[in-house]
Amino acid sequence: MRRVVVVAAAATGVSLFAGAAVLLTGEDAPEAARTARTAPSPGDPLTPGEISRAGTIATGPSQEHMKAGRVELLYVERDDDKAEDDRRAEAYLYDYADDSLIVRTVDLGDNKIVRETRGKGVQPPPSRREETTAAELLLAHPKLGRGVRRAYANAAGRELRSAADLGLRGLIYSQPGGPCATHRCVRLFVRLPDGKHLDTSRIVIDLSAKKVHTLEW
Amino acid sequence: MFLQLALAVFVAAAGSVTPLASGAASAERPCGSPYLVDQELPSGARWQLCWEMRTIEGLTLNRVTYVPKGSPAVSVLRSAALAQIHVPYDSGEPRYHDIGSLGSAAIPLTDADCPGGERRKQVVCVTTRPRGHAYLKDGFGDPDLRRSKQGRELVVLSAYQVGWYTYIAEFVFGDDGSITPRVGATGSLAGTTTAPKHGWPIGVGSRHFEESHSHNVFWRMDFDIQGASRDVVEQYDFAGNKTKKRALKRTVLRRETKAVNQRMRWWRVVDPKVRNTDRHPVSWEINNSDSAQYRGPSDEAFTRADLYVTQYRSCERLATYNVAPRCGKSVDQYAGRERVKDPVIWVNVGYHHVARDEDADPMPVHWQGFRITPRDVTANNPH
Ligand SMILES: [Cu+2]
Numbered sequence: 001m002r003r004v005v006v007v008a009a010a011a012t013g014v015s016l017f018a019g020a021a022v023l024l025t026g027e028d029a030p031e032a033a034r035t036a037r038t039a040p041s042p043g044d045p046l047t048p049g050e051i052s053r054a055g056t057i058a059t060g061p062s063q064e065h066m067k068a069g070r071v072e073l074l075y076v077e078r079d080d081d082k083a084e085d086d087r088r089a090e091a092y093l094y095d096y097a098d099d100s101l102i103v104r105t106v107d108l109g110d111n112k113i114v115r116e117t118r119g120k121g122v123q124p125p126p127s128r129r130e131e132t133t134a135a136e137l138l139l140a141h142p143k144l145g146r147g148v149r150r151a152y153a154n155a156a157g158r159e160l161r162s163a164a165d166l167g168l169r170g171l172i173y174s175q176p177g178g179p180c181a182t183h184r185c186v187r188l189f190v191r192l193p194d195g196k197h198l199d200t201s202r203i204v205i206d207l208s209a210k211k212v213h214t215l216e217w
Numbered sequence: 218m219f220l221q222l223a224l225a226v227f228v229a230a231a232g233s234v235t236p237l238a239s240g241a242a243s244a245e246r247p248c249g250s251p252y253l254v255d256q257e258l259p260s261g262a263r264w265q266l267c268w269e270m271r272t273i274e275g276l277t278l279n280r281v282t283y284v285p286k287g288s289p290a291v292s293v294l295r296s297a298a299l300a301q302i303h304v305p306y307d308s309g310e311p312r313y314h315d316i317g318s319l320g321s322a323a324i325p326l327t328d329a330d331c332p333g334g335e336r337r338k339q340v341v342c343v344t345t346r347p348r349g350h351a352y353l354k355d356g357f358g359d360p361d362l363r364r365s366k367q368g369r370e371l372v373v374l375s376a377y378q379v380g381w382y383t384y385i386a387e388f389v390f391g392d393d394g395s396i397t398p399r400v401g402a403t404g405s406l407a408g409t410t411t412a413p414k415h416g417w418p419i420g421v422g423s424r425h426f427e428e429s430h431s432h433n434v435f436w437r438m439d440f441d442i443q444g445a446s447r448d449v450v451e452q453y454d455f456a457g458n459k460t461k462k463r464a465l466k467r468t469v470l471r472r473e474t475k476a477v478n479q480r481m482r483w484w485r486v487v488d489p490k491v492r493n494t495d496r497h498p499v500s501w502e503i504n505n506s507d508s509a510q511y512r513g514p515s516d517e518a519f520t521r522a523d524l525y526v527t528q529y530r531s532c533e534r535l536a537t538y539n540v541a542p543r544c545g546k547s548v549d550q551y552a553g554r555e556r557v558k559d560p561v562i563w564v565n566v567g568y569h570h571v572a573r574d575e576d577a578d579p580m581p582v583h584w585q586g587f588r589i590t591p592r593d594v595t596a597n598n599p600h
Contacts, residue, residue: 040249041246041247041248041249041252042247042248043247043248043252043267043269043279043280044248044249044252044267044269045252045269045270045271075272075318076272077271077272077273078269078271079531080277080279080296080531081531082295082296082439082445082529082531083531092540100542101540101542102542103541103542117541117542117543118542119541119542119543121546122539122540122541122542122544122546123538123540124273124540125273125316125317125318125538125540126317126318127318128318128321169317169322169378169379169380170317171313171314171315171317171379172314172317172538174538176516187311187313189379189380189381191381195405196408197380197381197405197407197408199408199409201310201311201407201409202311215310215311217308217309217310
């Protein structure tokens with residue numbers, strides 16, 4: 001039923017701790033200094049400082065794999081387990097080589113990893129960085145990539161420079177039986193400058209295999 | 218003052234029962250500015266809560282406390298958030314699970330998006346608005362006996378851009394103690410063409426049949442009435458269909474449950490030891506009668522119930538595509554046979570969207586949600 005189209009892997013450089021900075025908005029930046037001085041209340045969201053600290057600590061054991069582009073930090077979320085009084089963060093990391101999700105819980109009081117869980121077939125939402133990677137894979141696809149470039153040129157009146165020109169939103173796609181049962185696969189919504197969305201409902205980007213799958217129904 | 222005294226007397230008489238005054242609510246400041254919402258409405262009702270824009274769930278409200286006029290605070294919800302928006306199309310495909318990282322999909326709001334309110338960190342609006350009549354009772358010619366009041370509600374909302382859709386997620390807190398979580402879908406139609414039997418003709422003539430689809434919205438509500446202990450979930454039915462009489466039937470849901478909607482059926486979360494001054498246990502009633510009750514195929518078992526009761530587990534966060542290793546994957550798996558000591562309620566509200574000409578463009582918002590109403594939180598109407 002499913003036609004699998006193999007495309008060349010796009011070269012995606014991996015920089016350390018990139019995920020930690022993703023959620024910082026312009027408004028948050030000047031606040032970082034302020035919140036560093038006053039301790040947050042127990043129910044406050046993580047401060048930008050806490051997010052980057054948790055990211056640094058949580059990625060410590062994965063340095064080698066991250067340098068090799070095998071593991072990426074997706075994002076850091078506050079741990080809101082109500083049985084815990086300590087201020088904690090959960091860092092989500094994905095290992096694309098063995099297709100497992102790693103969640104490391106960091107105690108922000110003593111700056112330690114206090115828990116690690118690992119599992120296959122568990123796919124938290126794509127990170128911003130993964131959305132870009134998925135778009136790069138789509139653009140690298142001979143036929144579909146050409147289609148996206150043509151649609152962009154028609155809508156914008158100029159050539160597409162990079163994936164950053166596209167409005168992107170990714171959702172996890174998982175299908176029992178197919179490669180996306182175990183791989184990390186995303187569906188992309190692609191918005192063009194004229195406000196229209198490409199019909200991408202049949203396109204699935206497999207971040208583990210660095211392939212584009214076309215669904216048929 | 219009188220009320221405090223009455224409570225003190227009551228405590229002495231009732232022994233182990235916890236009066237509202239001694240609750241853990243607002244003991245210390247649970248969150249700081251700009252995350253704290255503390256809103257007194259004109260009637261004297263007051264709501265306190267903390268908000269957080271989580272990366273995955275988006276707007277999440279924590280430590281929600283209701284303070285009826287003249288009464289002590291009573292904590293209601295430890296946490297409330299969206300848990301999934303499942304969007305299956307009528308031809309069978311595609312079937313989206315729209316919770317991506319909602320936190321990063323949150324749209325910066327303008328003042329026009331938040332009339333009369335306050336924008337917090339650009340992505341959350343905290344405002345109040347009229348909700349129509351709070352009550353109306355004629356004086357039969359005597360103006361002194363006539364009672365009429367307009368109600369008001371606190372709204373905490375965020376909006377997310379997911380593909381062509383914009384979802385507005387509101388949590389509405391009435392000055393009558395009610396809570397209404399709801400989601401409005403707006404933005405644009407997908408533009409997906411389908412066979413006439415799966416769609417509706419939009420645009421000129423009948424060439425383009427826009428595909429019908431469902432929005433099955435799930436919320437996760439962790440009720441903690443005056444703390445996590447003792448809360449019990451009950452289901453109420455009224456027997457006697459097609460007869461003159463109706464008889465109340467209470468089912469205590471002591472174990473995890475997958476419950477479906479029925480005419481007249483409702484549920485409540487009750488703490489039997491927390492009492493109002495009439496000595497009735499304090500509870501919140503849940504009513505999900507507005508759902509289209511979508512039922513999907515067997516590999517979408519999460520669609521096959523309208524309300525789930527599960528024992529609290531911190532790793533159980535989303536209704537489908539859960540994000541934690543070594544944990545259940547969807548709400549139908551969480552709802553096993555475990556004894557429920559600290560209930561979490563998952564509510565599934567479906568809306569079947571059959572497009573119409575008016576939907577283009579921008580698409581008028583269509584709402585879906587459910588109601589939570591206080592039952593015996595106060596001994597009478599305090600407002
Ligand atoms: Cu719709």
